[in-house]
Amino acid sequence: DAEITQSPRHKITETGRQVTLACHQTWNHNNMFWYRQDLGHGLRLIHYSYGVHDTNKGEVSDGYSVSRSNTEDLPLTLESAASSQTSVYFCASRVALNTGELFFGEGSRLTVL
């Protein structure tokens, strides 16, 4: 079955370190997204991608970067982790149609000490 997977599921790191969260989908979806979920803020869009070599900033992109070198993967990198980036991160993908629902990964819980 096609799926979307995130790794690692849990990570603890220190302030200032670089962290990369992986996202891999096997649906061949063009659209991919990264969100962070924090209490009281819902899901906030970090970055999104229309397709290979395309990336776009969302509402809370500062301190994060993504790259899309193939259809299947959209890794999220925190260049220099900050305590404010402690959160649960969700990756999602969808087919690029007007009715395509988002399929979510299981989430990655990141703690920055």
Next chain:
Amino acid sequence: AQKITQTQPGMFVQEKEAVTLDCTYDTSDQSYGLFWYKQPSSGEMIFLIYQGSYDEQNATEGRYSLNFQKARKSANLVISASQLGDSAMYFCAILSGGYQKVTFGTGTKLQVIP
């Protein structure tokens, strides 16, 4: 810019009763879509229902229906005959930017009382 507003941080409903979760949106796009997702305490995101901006009829999926009022820019979720398993966070989202960008609201926590 696109924005989703969910003004009810938390709600209670009696089992077997109907409940309406509010969602208003703001977009300058003529073509857009609206989603509702459920997030139980286990954390996964579950797709419930979708409404396109040009759909003339309100979307329905089993016990879920979307009350779409385009002029008011509202897309409320109605859950009929609530069940204990409906206790969860519910998120409204808008698909915009040429159907490429999805923006979520802050969510409503629904608790179903036996």
